[in-house]
Amino acid sequence: MSVKFFDKLSQDFLKLLNDKKEYNVVIEVDKEKNMKSFTAHSVVLRYRSTYFDNELENAKTNENRIKTIIKPSISAQIFEIILTYIYGGIVDIENLDTKTIYELMFSTNKLELKELSVKLESYLIESRSSWLKTHFSLVYHSIFDSNEFKDLKKFFNDIIAKHPYLIFESEDFTSLQETALVSILKRDDLNFEEIKIWDCVIKWGIAQNPTLPADSKEWSKENFEALKITLRKCLPFIRYFHIPSEEIWEKVKPYKKNP
Secondary structure (H helix, E strand, C coil), rough: CCCCHHHHHHHHHHHHHCCCCHHHHHHHCCCCCCCCEEEEEEEHHHHHHHHHHHHHHHEEEEECCCCEECCCCCCCCHHHHHHHHHCCCCHHHCCCCCCHHHHHHHHHHHHHCCHHHHHHHHHEEEECCCHHHHHHHHHHHHHCCCCHHHHHHHHHHHHHHHCHHHHHHCCHHHHCCCHHHHHHHHCCCCCCHHHHHHHHHHHHHHHCCCCCCHHHCCCCCHHHHHHHCCCCCCHCCCCHHHHHHHHHHHHHHHHHHHC
């Protein structure tokens, strides 16, 4: 029979984290005025994260035998949560706002803390799906070119196919990256009217050119050309043959003007 005392083990390791006597690693995170230093122990970091194992291998030791690791891309708030997990195996997910959980997922994935990263990915999908839908552009762009986060990709691909209006009509649609937008337009399974897709693509293109006059009737030849250049990778994937002729005349033709 095995008796396990994980809670006490966790508490003792968290005490070690807060012990400033025996540390031999300093980790500087965040940028400029928000920069914060954390102390840690190389033996713990090495065995809990292959990422830190490699970092420590390359870090220089000062005269006090302290190694310094600098990570400006990780916020102090996020890294404090990560260190608590590394030492104590604890993350209080329920009391974190969704954006923090999202950022924590990416940071833990980068630091090769796979167990926590996968757990956070599942939690976002199962318990914070409404936030994911509302912030489609932010999240989709982040995972678009990644080989990770396969469950999140499946989640968004299902939304794109079954509920594309959640994307095209979302508040942050115009912040979607061009490559991500093109990948969506290429799909043959979009359950969305083509003329609405056209309207959204035009809206996206105009948003990328904030100096365009608000009223398109006041546009110059250069204004139309600027929009055309912006949308050059998107327009080939509009299925014009699915748009009724009267709507072609009303909504598409005006943008083909060449004053």
